[in-house]
Amino acid sequence: MDLSRKDFMVGALAGAAVLAAPGALANAKGEKMDNGMNRVEPSEFVARPFAQFDKGWFLLTGGDFAAKWNTMTVSWGFAGTMWGKPVVAVVVRPTRYTREFLDARAEFTLSAFPEKYRRALTICGTKSGRDCDKMALTGLTPVASETVKPPTYKEANLVLECRTLYRQPMTEASFIDRASFEKWYASADDLHIVYIAEVLAVRQAK
Numbered sequence: 001m002d003l004s005r006k007d008f009m010v011g012a013l014a015g016a017a018v019l020a021a022p023g024a025l026a027n028a029k030g031e032k033m034d035n036g037m038n039r040v041e042p043s044e045f046v047a048r049p050f051a052q053f054d055k056g057w058f059l060l061t062g063g064d065f066a067a068k069w070n071t072m073t074v075s076w077g078f079a080g081t082m083w084g085k086p087v088v089a090v091v092v093r094p095t096r097y098t099r100e101f102l103d104a105r106a107e108f109t110l111s112a113f114p115e116k117y118r119r120a121l122t123i124c125g126t127k128s129g130r131d132c133d134k135m136a137l138t139g140l141t142p143v144a145s146e147t148v149k150p151p152t153y154k155e156a157n158l159v160l161e162c163r164t165l166y167r168q169p170m171t172e173a174s175f176i177d178r179a180s181f182e183k184w185y186a187s188a189d190d191l192h193i194v195y196i197a198e199v200l201a202v203r204q205a206k
Contacts, residue, residue, distance in 0.1 A: 037159065038202040047158075052112060057121050059111045060090055062101030065144050065151040071134060072098040073125030074110075079199075086199045088162060091170070091192035097129045102195055106164035107148040111156040120155075149201045157205035162197035169193045 052058075054075060056170040063069025072092075079088040088110065092099045102108055113121060120138035127134060135142060141154035145161050152159045170191040185191055 006038045007063065015206060033157065036206050039159075040202050040204050052158075056112055056115075057125070058091075059113075059121065059124055059156075060092075060108060061111065061150045061152065061161060062098050062108045063105060064149040065142065066149070068101075069150055070098045070101050070129040071124055072096060072129075073121045075125075082196060084164065085165070087165065088160060089194060089197055091194050093192055094169075095190075099193065101150075102164070103167075105149060106197075107150055108162050108164065109145055109148060109150045109152045110160040110162065112154045112158035113153070113155055114157055117155055127188050144174050145201075146203075151162075159203045160199050161201040163199045163200055164195050166196040167193060 041183075057073050057075045058077075059071045060074045061069060061071040076091060077088065077090070078202040079086075081087065090102075090108070090110075092102060117138075117140070120140050123136050123138050127137065134140075142151040143154050144154050145159075148163065150173045152161070170193070172181060172191065
């Protein structure tokens with residue numbers, strides 16, 4: 001991801017109740033880990049969304065932790081209620097490696113981190129998982145999610161687990177504000193794909 005161009009958008013609200021015990025995650029060996037996080041109900045979730053999305057960033061992770069997966073840094077976003085569900089929308093350019101995982105499995109996670117992990121997020125936003133092992137480069141610790149197959153991270157202080165409901169490529173003709181298209185896209189072939197997903201679970205640092 002070219003962070004200066006903000007190639008992606010992502011947002012976060014809260015989710016519904018989940019199935020596993022609070023704060024119970026597992027590492028790659030299946031061992032339980034105490035990640036120091038609490039589940040939060042939608043009505044109780046408090047955040048600074050504009051600052052978090054634009055300045056704090058998230059990791060968007062797709063795939064299957066038990067098989068193959070990839071993650072990328074995202075910094076734009078929106079969220080709200082759609083079809084009677086709490087939802088987030090992420091947009092990914094078709095050339096991105098993570099897009100392949102989002103298309104293969106209708107689930108993803110969004111993970112936010114304390115400021116001290118800025119370098120790790122920068123690496124995940126500027127390197128491609130096609131060419132390198134991002135976890136080896138960043139030192140982040142992937143852990144199993146509670147309700148979806150893509151992993152999250154032991155170091156995260158906010159996690160949303162999401163189930164994709166809708167996928168739609170953007171079109172050039174849909175831009176009412178032509179300036180936005182001209183500023184952010186080299187051509188119509190570069191337009192984002194929109195994924196709207198239900199937030200199944202939200203966990204926040206204690």
